[in-house]
Amino acid sequence: xxxxxxxxxxxxxxxxxxxxxxxxxxxxxxxxxxxxxxxxxxxxxxxxxxxxxxxxxxxxxxxxxxxxxxxxxxxxxxxxxxxxxxxxxxxxxxxxxxxxxxxxxxxxxxxxxxxxxxxxxxxxxxxxxxxxxxxxxxxxxxxxxxxxxxxxxxxxxxxxxxxxxxxxxxxxxxxxxxxxxxxxxxxxxxxxxxxxxxxxxxxxxxxxxxxxxxxxxxxxxxxxxxxxxxxxxxxxxxxxxxxxxxxxxxxxxxxxxxxxxxxxxxxxxxxxxxxxxxxxxxxxxxxxxxxxxxxxxxxxxxxxxxxxxxxxxxxxxxxxx
Numbered sequence: 001x002x003x004x005x006x007x008x009x010x011x012x013x014x015x016x017x018x019x020x021x022x023x024x025x026x027x028x029x030x031x032x033x034x035x036x037x038x039x040x041x042x043x044x045x046x047x048x049x050x051x052x053x054x055x056x057x058x059x060x061x062x063x064x065x066x067x068x069x070x071x072x073x074x075x076x077x078x079x080x081x082x083x084x085x086x087x088x089x090x091x092x093x094x095x096x097x098x099x100x101x102x103x104x105x106x107x108x109x110x111x112x113x114x115x116x117x118x119x120x121x122x123x124x125x126x127x128x129x130x131x132x133x134x135x136x137x138x139x140x141x142x143x144x145x146x147x148x149x150x151x152x153x154x155x156x157x158x159x160x161x162x163x164x165x166x167x168x169x170x171x172x173x174x175x176x177x178x179x180x181x182x183x184x185x186x187x188x189x190x191x192x193x194x195x196x197x198x199x200x201x202x203x204x205x206x207x208x209x210x211x212x213x214x215x216x217x218x219x220x221x222x223x224x225x226x227x228x229x230x231x232x233x234x235x236x237x238x239x240x241x242x243x244x245x246x247x248x249x250x251x252x253x254x255x256x257x258x259x260x261x262x263x264x265x266x267x268x269x270x271x272x273x274x275x276x277x278x279x280x281x282x283x284x285x286x287x288x289x290x291x292x293x294x295x296x297x298x299x300x301x302x303x304x305x306x307x308x309x310x311x312x313x314x315x316x317x318x319x320x321x
Contacts, residue, residue, distance in 0.1 A: 033089035035074025079108035083257035092250035114258040118293030121249035122203035144175035154188035161248035165201035204287035
């Protein structure tokens with residue numbers, strides 16, 4: 001048989017085997033790696049979506065928490081998994097957009113993941129406690145310019161979305177505000193409530209209970225439009241800072257080389273699940289926005305975010321080890 005004919009037959013056989021594998025997939029439980037501890041917003045979203053995906057996929061999805069090192073531990077576990085569709089994982093703005101600029105070396109390449117689809121995004125808001133003298137964004141800007149470096153802003157940690165939103169604010173407005181990093185959003189919010197720090201770019205998922213209780217005052221939303229959960233909070237654009245947008249976002253990825261039919265099947269079910277009222281309402285009740293996206297749309301979005309935040313990180317001189 002001519003070598004080209006043999007090669008063609010081999011390709012046809014491979015395509016048939018791949019299609020058969022995808023049609024049969026999944027025939028065993030799927031592991032979903034979450035790069036954060038159990039109980040946080042990212043974990044809750046993963047478990048909510050995974051639970052809803054089990055019925056249409058016909059298999060159990062086991063959520064496995066692999067926290068640490070700015071999502072690098074979890075991301076590396078996904079990147080090094082076999083590309084058979086039985087290990088996927090949450091990858092967020094830190095994993096895919098921030099870390100390549102924050103760290104000199106990474107144990108994974110964000111461009112090599114198989115992108116499956118978007119999951120959700122957490123709106124970021126500039127907030128102060130209810131006893132703060134600052135009643136508006138203009139008050140903060142005026143105080144920061146009058147006493148450079150005196151005002152303090154908490155974050156969930158160096159290199160977190162909360163921190164980078166602060167750096168973007170400082171660069172866009174031209175003010176000096178002292179960054180105070182914490183080990184997670186919870187202790188940062190506690191000190192914000194207690195008045196140990198002046199302000200925080202807080203994600204709505206973590207801050208909504210205290211906002212609703214009147215313990216935190218939102219001065220600005222870093223979103224294109226006002227948020228239904230906090231309709232009285234003006235956007236940055238409304239207060240003179242057009243184009244100031246910052247979210248903590250996340251999606252689902254797998255190791256490089258996942259079979260296309262498996263990606264198509266999982267992505268289609270993921271998007272349908274996120275658009276269902278049952279799941280979308282649960283996510284919105286957390287103060288989070290569902291973010292269904294096709295694989296290509298999610299990959300493009302992550303790439304755009306990676307490029308946009310690289311400039312902010314470089315200008316701020318942030319380097320992590």
